[in-house]
Amino acid sequence: MRRSRLLSAALVTLIAAAVTPGALPAAAQSPTPERVEITAPDGIVLVGSYYAPPANADDPARALLLMHHSGGQKEVWIDFIPVAQEAGYALVTVDLRGYGESGGETSDWQSMEADAHLWLAWLRDQPGIDPDRVSIVGSSIGGDLGLRVMVNDEALRTVVSLSPRLDVNGMTTADAMEAVAARPIFFAAGQGDALDAEATRTLFALATGDVQARLYDHGACCTTLFTLERDLAPAVIAWLDRTNK
Template sequence: MDRTDVEFLSGSQRCAAWLYRPDGGPETVPLVVLGHGLGLNREAGLDKYARRFVAAGMAAMIFDYRHFGASEGEPRQLLDIKKQREDWHAAISYARDLPGIDPHRIALWGSSFGGGHVLTVAHQDPTVAAVVAQCPFTDGIASAIALGPVSATKVTLLALADTVGSFLGRPPIKAALAGRPGQAALMAADDVVPGYGRLARESPLYQPDVAARIGLHVVTDAPGRAASDLTMPVFFAVCDKDTVAPAEATVKAASRLPNAVVKRYPVGHFDIYYDDAYETAVADQTQFLVDALHP
């Protein structure tokens, strides 16, 4: 298979992406757009998913959100929910215009925070053919409860200070992405630092913190409710031991969808990216996409 560097515009800024095409096969193929979770970029563990999908006869594209990775956007590490979803729509539009890609068979694959994005984006664009949401963020309140009161309070104080500073034109005040229980981090649990760290080490462009203002917006976001009227096939990969995106919130969201496929794995939020859990999940996801995107 072939992987090339490509780029597309989202607003006035450039998003960097990798485009994968299968060797040989039909003249026109479906394509899976992949995006990552909270604060991560395309280098952190997503290449192996794209290659498995391409080996099954699909094309794939992994992109970096604006302000992250190899994409443009200042200040760096600005996590804006609305802008990231605009990036998804821009990626879909770009993919649909690619030669050799069937514009009617575009699927979305998102993990963690990106898993929430794909549910909302598919709600906004019902022509999306299929969705895979891996360990998805579906309910901000559930995730805030999982974060714990001490960490949540510390993050909120940082977020308030950063928001005020942004109105005054000051540089962002940062909040850590990963921490131990009780620390001022957007994700704080016993398995977060080693699990998230394993992913982050794969990316030379990774930075460990983001503008803290996102802490005021995550709690009010609920992609699971926004996705209640999706009609395309949706695959939910649920981690039963998830300390970041609680499993029951995701299962509840999936129960509202008529074409949902739910697979539950006895692992934590970060375990699904590696080893036996990854092999099982990616095989399930690949079969789902092959079935959903069949001509």
């Protein structure tokens, strides 16, 4: 059965009052990650930070691949990492090809998609990780890549996409969404960014399965949404918990 919700800014305000998210953990409370390097088939070295399963994790643990937006790097998840760890998730946050400490070109979308598959394979192979309960949380281009990766990864549980776009220099998402329409997807964006809002509504309309979309009444995007909207991180965790049972 399809359980879908497109939440307008007004509805989000009401739901935020019903949910009790509390304050996000301070960034300083995040555990110290392990630096990880993997080498792509073309020789490019990719860098990430791995947060092992926390003490309260399932055995084996659920895990997340976090991918940042254009112009970002792996550290942009500073507000979300402690929340995910507190909820029992292991995670790896990565520098996309050409960003941060990773080599390569920032416009090489096809290779970035292949890189994401490499990171998923690496994450599933870590001790204590349940390879069947791995998800992607992506910001803008990171979420767009997540949708495209899901097309060829049937084991990927869900994609959480913040501030999606329909077309970034030829990397499209509507075709990917059509291919994964029956799979669980979570979207969030600011209505003040016309392109993000249009993409969220379009991709939501293409879904035939379990999907949720939140549109907030401002123009903020990407991981900044976690900072401005205190209900969002708990909502994402609740979604991940439900889709990673």
